[in-house]
Amino acid sequence: MRKTLALLGALYWTAVLPARNSGPDYSAYERSLPKDQQMLHALDRLTYGPRLGDLEAVKKMGLKKWIDAQLHPEALPENGELEARLAPLKSLSMSQDEIAKNYANPVAQVAAALAAQLQQAQKGNGAAAALPVNPPLPATKAVRNPVPLKNLTDLLPPDQVRVLRNGTLEQRRSLLAKIPADQMDDIVTALPSNVRNQLMAAASPELQRKLQLASNPQQVMASDLSSAKLYRAIYSTHQLEEQLTDFWFNHFNVSLEKGADRMLVTTYERDAIRPNVLGKFRDLLEATANSPAMMFYLDNWQNVTPPPPARANAKGKQAKQATRGINENYARELMELHTLGVDGGYTQHDIIEVARCFTGWSINNPNQGGPFVYNDNTHDKGEKVVLGVTIPAGGGKEDGEKVLDILATHPSTAHFISKELAQRFVADDPPPAVVNAMAKTFTDSGGDIRAVMQTMLDSKEFFSVGAFHSKVKTPFEMIVSAVRATNATVDYAMPLANQISTLGQPLYRKLEPTGYSNANIEWVNSASLLARMNFAMQLGQNKVEGVTVDTKKFSSTPQTTAKQLLFANASSQTLDAIAKSLAPPKPKKNEKPVKPTPPAPGLIAGLVLGSPDFQRR
């Protein structure tokens, strides 16, 4: 399937033209889009999909001015609905220390407790006290998850307990609103964890927090990250900034799935990625290279100058040499994925030399969120030659800084970054002309990302027939754009995050350093497509937990509903299929024709959201 898809994908919008000579045909990128489609296209590409009224707003403001505003988000007022939803997600604004203190994993807490105990013992009597072989789990767990002192039935009358356990959303919501705040902590503690999960959608943000902390404090950071990402994509006025935050995080990928990174991703996205998404590439590179999240993720914290050879053991035989020494992982990915690209003109020797330059770039105690540190005593002091440039012996941290300078200004980097951006924003196989123009701007402007984006947005290729609707939505884009198109209200975002996982794109959990592919054709697979259809039917008919869709406002005809959601006319094939499914069954002989019954509210909306038309942007 994949091969067929890739071929078809590359040919899709150009294949309708007569076949040309060998090589990809980019002529469809020469033809410019009609004006009204340009506005929809800009919304499709620079936002997470148009919402009700967005097209009119762009029209009123003028396309060029609207793009300018997106390129300068600092001057754009933020949506109050977003701020209200982000406020309860406390971990988002915590320092790395606070995160470690509040959400450290039990193993790290045991280690910290033992270290403290040992230190205490050494202070006290000069000798280490015997340490327990099986240390008990730390007290914090017991504090957060105390054995319930009271039963639920002691706290509430039986009919209310029934509502909590089995009530409808509305019943639960009104009951929870009635319970006095001072009683709530006991109730939360007494609830079984499956009931806590069921109550999430009915709970206020404050109560959601309590329920989550009671069930699974370890997951709070991950769910804050995913919720915030969804809320921002759905509600933020800074849509291009959100698109670029996603792009750059993915470009410099780290994963919640890799050990200590579970605690380091929040500050990584907030402090290293987000402030630089429209800034200078060199600053972004610097911020990621100096982040504990990246140093842990790509093992550079273990990248040290090799120790002297091991001595022979007592039997006189040489043990096989231990490999503690340089670790090439970061060096390799820095060139292959972050800067030059795999064909960017570096060798295995360059990888080793770059790894030597980054020896000593480490972390202080990663399991406790320890900060980035540079350890001069594990740094390789010898001379290195990187891509033909000599870095003299005797250097310290500046060896790595010089490597970042060399890489950030290398022509391969200008081209690679431009191509990735064009792949994300223009087409899976972007025309070389626009990539070259962007690369020139990259070099001329000293890696100014805003300027590179400007060049792309000024190009004829961006607003071309070839680019229009040529990208398949990622699972994240599909789900967010459906929520935006239906003008849904989201009060609890985790069910959406779980759907995105089901579609194959778990947020912040891409384990491989490649990140998710920018070639969206990768997202078309059988299970995912069926899952998209199932989600579409659920959302259209207002059946997604935590999300409210006003199904009454959808039209009862396929054409107008499709226009409401696609902001353009649906294909005749999609409309035909919907019309056929709404038609009453043909009467059998001697039977009266059945009167058409109006479709269930939201059914047509669901069908449109799951249609092939809605999967593209």
Add this chain to the structure above:
Amino acid sequence: MPTRRVFLKSSGLAMFGMGAVPGWLSRALGGEAPGRRKKILVAIFQRGAMDGLNVVVPHGEQAYYDLRPNLAIPRPDGTETSAIDLDGFFGLHPSLKPLKAIYDDGHMAMIHATGSPDPTRSHFDAQDHMESGTPGQSSDGWLNRALMPEKKISPVRAVSLSADLARTLRGPNESINIANVSGFKVNDAKGAATFQKMYDKTKDPVMNSAGRDAFEAVKMMEAFQKERYTPANGARYPSGKLGQNLLQIARLIKGNVGLEVAFTDLNGWDHHVNEVGARPHLGQLANMLTEFGQSLAAFYADLGDRMADVTVVSMSEFGRTAKENGARGTDHGHANVMFALGGNIKGGKVYGDWPGLEREQLYEGRDLDLTTDFRDVLGELVTRQLGNSQVAHVFPGYEQPKFRDFVRGVNRAA
């Protein structure tokens, strides 16, 4: 351009769902010579680095007991707290008791001191290397490349039981992911029929192709999705992820939908702390092995005679330190043990050259050394189980695999 779609259209088999004989049926059944069923390979990944030394225990070696005073599984003494002897030197962890009968029947073999020659001790790189079949680097997956070009392709020939397509199944050949066989459908009946029409008719070739693949696969599984599945021969799958995924795979195999390769995984083998409980035969590793052993035994029992066509192989990214650490656990090591189970396996034997556990015999002075490259094991299965002789294509850069001869069959000429 002869794409798959063109083939379907030109062969007139694209009429599924419109009253005609479904295309899948013609392709999956009609095209096959009667009696010639596909050979099937099921791969299981044990993520986190299983402690192979406590799984297939070298109880004949004193060094094992010296290195692991708290962890070592006692020498076989017939009780349930000691190793189950296999050949006088190796023994099974007592939690793997359900597998002993299969071993004795000659349908299960283990290959010890095996793994990836790459020195990395990063889970993440090592899993990547093993799933791609290319130590030291990353590429698409070996299990995808192991599929051979076929004229008649089932939409469910290669399945990963997961929310996204497993890395090892990514690549140029047909492959799908199914989280759950019963859930692989559009839930709303009206929606299903309408979407099928839309995707069948759409002018968008990508959506058309993928949509038809999906609905063909749905159609193919529809018949047995409706039925409640009852495992045969009294097989009881444990309720954990591995048992349930193997149950789904058994359903697909018995459903005769043209399955050739399947993949599933089991997390949680990374036992740095408290690998064993109050006694060495208890604890976290024992619990994992209970699930592993019961799942495989249920699968074997459920498939019955059908196991003649099926082989299961297990792998884990690397092994663990030969010496126990100070927290009743083990750290990241090197070589490990792989299991192979099926009618085609020359079982009842532990294969491989045993490198020994004396200090000077250990890899980097700390880990079980590697004597069989994992590509030797998988390459033999690809050749003899799947009948694909292009081993150098499946494992690029590995031209000369050394087969251990644990699989029946012949090496077809390349």
